[in-house]
Amino acid sequence: MGKSVNPDLAKARSQATFDPANLTNYLYGGPEKLRRKRYLPAFVFKELCTEMSLTDLCLIFLGLLTHVSDYLGLTLSIENMAAKEYKEEGFKSTDDMSREEAYEESMRRAVYTNKRVLQLNLQDQEEQYYFREIFVPGANPFALHYVMFKDAINTQGTEDQIQKWLPLAETYAVTGTYAQTELGHGTFLRGLETTAEYDVQREEFILNTPTITSSKFWPGALGKTANVAILNAKLITKGRNCGMQSFWVPLRHLETHQPLPGITVGDIGPKFGYHTSDNGFLQLNRVRIPRENMLMRYSKVLQDGTFVPPENDRLVYVPMTQFRFVVIGRSGWTLAKAVTVATRYSAVRRQSEITPGGGEVQILDFQTQQHKLFTQIASAYAMIIAAKAAKDLYDSAFSKMEKGNLEDLPMLHALTSSMKAFNTWEMATGVEQCRMACGGHGYLLASGIPQMYTDMVSACTYEGENTVMCLQAARFLNKCQEAANKGERLPQLTRFLQTSRLNISSSLDQDVDLNDIIAAYEFRAATVISEANARLNAGLAMGKSQSEAWNYASQLLVKAALAFSHWFTVRALIENMRGAGFDNSTETLLLQLAKLYALDGMLRYSGDFRKVG
Numbered sequence: 001m002g003k004s005v006n007p008d009l010a011k012a013r014s015q016a017t018f019d020p021a022n023l024t025n026y027l028y029g030g031p032e033k034l035r036r037k038r039y040l041p042a043f044v045f046k047e048l049c050t051e052m053s054l055t056d057l058c059l060i061f062l063g064l065l066t067h068v069s070d071y072l073g074l075t076l077s078i079e080n081m082a083a084k085e086y087k088e089e090g091f092k093s094t095d096d097m098s099r100e101e102a103y104e105e106s107m108r109r110a111v112y113t114n115k116r117v118l119q120l121n122l123q124d125q126e127e128q129y130y131f132r133e134i135f136v137p138g139a140n141p142f143a144l145h146y147v148m149f150k151d152a153i154n155t156q157g158t159e160d161q162i163q164k165w166l167p168l169a170e171t172y173a174v175t176g177t178y179a180q181t182e183l184g185h186g187t188f189l190r191g192l193e194t195t196a197e198y199d200v201q202r203e204e205f206i207l208n209t210p211t212i213t214s215s216k217f218w219p220g221a222l223g224k225t226a227n228v229a230i231l232n233a234k235l236i237t238k239g240r241n242c243g244m245q246s247f248w249v250p251l252r253h254l255e256t257h258q259p260l261p262g263i264t265v266g267d268i269g270p271k272f273g274y275h276t277s278d279n280g281f282l283q284l285n286r287v288r289i290p291r292e293n294m295l296m297r298y299s300k301v302l303q304d305g306t307f308v309p310p311e312n313d314r315l316v317y318v319p320m321t322q323f324r325f326v327v328i329g330r331s332g333w334t335l336a337k338a339v340t341v342a343t344r345y346s347a348v349r350r351q352s353e354i355t356p357g358g359g360e361v362q363i364l365d366f367q368t369q370q371h372k373l374f375t376q377i378a379s380a381y382a383m384i385i386a387a388k389a390a391k392d393l394y395d396s397a398f399s400k401m402e403k404g405n406l407e408d409l410p411m412l413h414a415l416t417s418s419m420k421a422f423n424t425w426e427m428a429t430g431v432e433q434c435r436m437a438c439g440g441h442g443y444l445l446a447s448g449i450p451q452m453y454t455d456m457v458s459a460c461t462y463e464g465e466n467t468v469m470c471l472q473a474a475r476f477l478n479k480c481q482e483a484a485n486k487g488e489r490l491p492q493l494t495r496f497l498q499t500s501r502l503n504i505s506s507s508l509d510q511d512v513d514l515n516d517i518i519a520a521y522e523f524r525a526a527t528v529i530s531e532a533n534a535r536l537n538a539g540l541a542m543g544k545s546q547s548e549a550w551n552y553a554s555q556l557l558v559k560a561a562l563a564f565s566h567w568f569t570v571r572a573l574i575e576n577m578r579g580a581g582f583d584n585s586t587e588t589l590l591l592q593l594a595k596l597y598a599l600d601g602m603l604r605y606s607g608d609f610r611k612v613g
C-alpha cells in the first residue's frame with residue numbers, strides 16, 4: 001500500500017517548477033549512483049523488516065544480479081542467518097537509552113552492517129557509507145576504523161605494510177583507531193609528549209606516555225572498540241628527537257579483548273553529543289613493538305637506529321588532510337538533511353493567520369520562515385558543490401604527490417584547512433537555524449535535528465580546531481600576498497590577489513549579473529587578505545617579532561581565510577550551476593538559488609562588502 005502523503009506537502013511539491021529528479025541525479029553523481037543509493041537501504045530494510053521467504057531472497061538476489069554482477073558472492077544461507085539474527089531484535093531508538101545501552105545498540109548495528117558489507121562485497125566507499133548510515137544513524141563506533149585508521153595505513157604505510165595490515169582492517173580481523181591527541185595537546189602537534197624510543201639491541205620501539213598530560217585522550221573507539229591503534233608519537237633514536245611518526249600499536253588481545261601488558265585504556269565519559277562513540281584515553285607504560293611497526297612510507301628507522309627523514313616532513317600530516325575532505329563534504333549533507341526536515345515540517349505545520357479570519361496558514365507562507373529555510377537550502381547546495389570542487393582539486397594534486405611532486409601540498413593544506421573551518425561553522429549555524437524554525441517540535445529528539453547538531457558540531461573542533469585551521473590557511477594566503485606585493489608568480493588558486501578589480505557592471509535597478517557576484521566575492525577576499533598582510537607588516541614595523549606580529553594580526557588572518565573560503569564556495573556554486581547541463585527551468589532555479597546564497601552572504605558580511613565598495 002503506498003504511503004499517504006500529507007495533502008499540504010503534496011500540494012507544495014506539485015507546485016515545483018522543475019523536475020526534482022534532475023537535481024537529485026546531479027547531487028548524487030548521476031542516475032546510476034542514485035539508483036544504487038536508493039537500492040541498498042531498500043534492500044536492507046526488506047531483508048530486516050519483512051518475513052524473509054526463500055522466494056523473496058531469490059527475487060532480491062536476482063534483482064541484485066541485474067544490477068551489479070559483483071553480488072555474485074552473495075549466498076542465500078548467509079542472508080537467512082543475518083536476517084534472522086537481526087530481525088529478532090529489530091530496530092530500537094537509542095534516544096532514551098543509557099549511554100552504555102546506546103553504545104551496545106550502535107555496536108550491534110555496526111557489526112551487522114560490517115558483516116553485510118563484506119557479504120555483499122560492497123567495495124565503493126560511498127555505498128558502504130549509504131548502507132551504514134541507514135543502520136547506524138548516530139556516531140558509528142567504527143568511524144575511525146573506516147576512515148582515519150585505514151587511510152593512515154594506505155598513505156603512511158609501505159607497500160609491504162599495506163599488504164600485511166590492510167586486509168586485517170578490511171575483514172575486521174582487527175578494529176582500529178587513530179590516536180594522536182593527548183590530554184595536554186590536540187592542536188600543537190610539536191607539543192605531543194608520547195615517546196617511541198628505539199632500542200637498537202632488540203630492534204624495537206619502547207612506547208611511553210611519561211606524564212599524565214601525555215595520555216592519549218579523545219581518539220574515537222579507543223574506549224572499548226579498538227584493539228589496534230595507529231598511534232602518533234615523538235620518535236627518539238640515537239638520542240635525537242626526530243619528530244612525530246606513526247606506529248601500528250596493538251592495544252587489546254585479539255581473542256579476549258583485554259588490554260595488553262603496559263596498556264591502560266578506557267572511556268573518557270559522557271560528551272555533548274556523539275553518545276554512541278567510545279572516545280577513550282590510553283596510557284603506555286614502556287610498551288615494546290617491533291621496528292617493523294613504524295609506518296615507513298616516507299620516513300624510516302634502519303636496523304642500526306639511523307633515522308631516514310621524509311622528503312617532506314609534512315607528509316605525515318596527509319591522513320588529517322584527507323579526512324578534512326570527508327568533513328567538508330559531510331557538513332553540506334548534514335545541513336541538507338536538517339533543512340529537508342525543517343522544510344517538510346514547514347509545509348505541513350499550520351500556525352497563525354496572515355489575513356485575519358483567513359484561517360491558519362502553512363508556516364512556509366511566512367516570509368520570515370522562507371528566509372530561514374531557503375537560505376539554508378542554498379547554503380547546503382553551496383557546501384556540497386564546493387566540496388566536490390575542492391575534492392577535484394585535491395584528487396589532481398594528490399595524483400601528482402603520489403609521483404613525488406609536492407608543489408601543491410601547501411595549497412591543498414590551506415584549502416582543506418579553511419574549507420573545513422568554513423563549512424563546519426556554516427553547517428553548525430545552519431542546522432541550529434533549522435531546528436529553531438520547527439518551534440517546539442524541533443527541540444524533540446524525535447525530529448532528528450538535535451542529534452544532527454550535537455554529533456556534527458564537534459567537527460568544528462576535531463580534525464583541527466577551526467580557528468587554528470583558519471590560521472594555517474592564512475599562512476599560505478599571507479605568503480601569496482607577500483609574493484603578490486613583489487610581483488612574483490602565484491599559484492593558480494590565489495592569482496586573483498593580483499588580478500581582482502572591482503569593475504561591477506550591474507546597477508542597482510538591474511537583476512544582478514552572476515559574474516559581478518563572483519567579482520565582488522573575489523575582491524572582498526583579496527581586500528581582506530591584503531588588509532591582514534598590512535596589519536602583520538604594521539606589527540613588524542612596530543618592532544614586534546614575526547610570531548608576535550602574527551598574533552597581533554591573527555583576528556584579521558582568520559577573517560582572510562574565511563573570506564577566501566566564501567569566495568571559493570560562491571565561485572564553485574555559480575560555475576557548477578552554469579556548467580551542469582540542466583534544462584532551462586532547473587538551471588534558472590539553481591542560478592536563483594546561487595544568487596540567494598551570494599546576496600544573503602553579502603548581507604551577513606555587509607561590513608566587508610560595504611568597506612570594499
Ligand SMILES: CCCCCCCCCCCC(=O)SCCNC(=O)CCNC(=O)[C@H](O)C(C)(C)COP(=O)(O)OP(=O)(O)OC[C@H]1O[C@@H](n2cnc3c(N)ncnc32)[C@H](O)[C@@H]1OP(=O)(O)O
Nearest residue numbers: 143186187188189314317320321327330413462463464475
Ligand atoms: C564527518 C564524518 C564523521 C566521522 C566520524 C569522525 C570522528 C572524529 C575524528 C577526528 C579525528 C581527529 O581529530 S585526529 C586529530 C586531529 N588533529 C589535528 O588536526 C591537529 C591540528 N594541528 C596541526 O595540524 C598542527 O599542530 C598545526 C598545523 C596546527 C601546527 O603544527 P606546527 O608543526 O606548529 O606547524 P606550523 O609551524 O604551523 O607549520 C609548519 C609547516 O607545516 C605545514 N603544515 C602543517 N600541517 C600541514 C598539513 N596537514 N599538510 C601540509 N602542510 C602542513 C604548514 O603549512 C607550515 O608550512 P609553512 O607555512 O611553514 O610553509
Ligand SMILES: Cc1cc2nc3c(=O)[nH]c(=O)nc-3n(C[C@H](O)[C@H](O)[C@H](O)COP(=O)(O)OP(=O)(O)OC[C@H]3O[C@@H](n4cnc5c(N)ncnc54)[C@H](O)[C@@H]3O)c2cc1C
Nearest residue numbers: 178179180181185186187218219220458462463464465467
Ligand atoms: C568528537 C571528537 C572526536 C575526536 N576524535 C579524535 C580522534 O579520533 N583522534 C584524535 O587524535 N583526536 C580526536 N579528537 C581530538 C581533536 O582532534 C582535538 O580536540 C582538536 O585537535 C583540538 O585540540 P584541543 O582539544 O587540544 O583544543 P585546543 O587546541 O586546546 O583549543 C582550545 C582553544 O585554543 C585555541 N588555540 C589553540 N591553538 C591556537 C593557536 N595556535 N592560535 C590561536 N588559537 C589557538 C583554539 O582556537 C581553541 O579556541 C576528537 C575530538 C572530538 C571533540
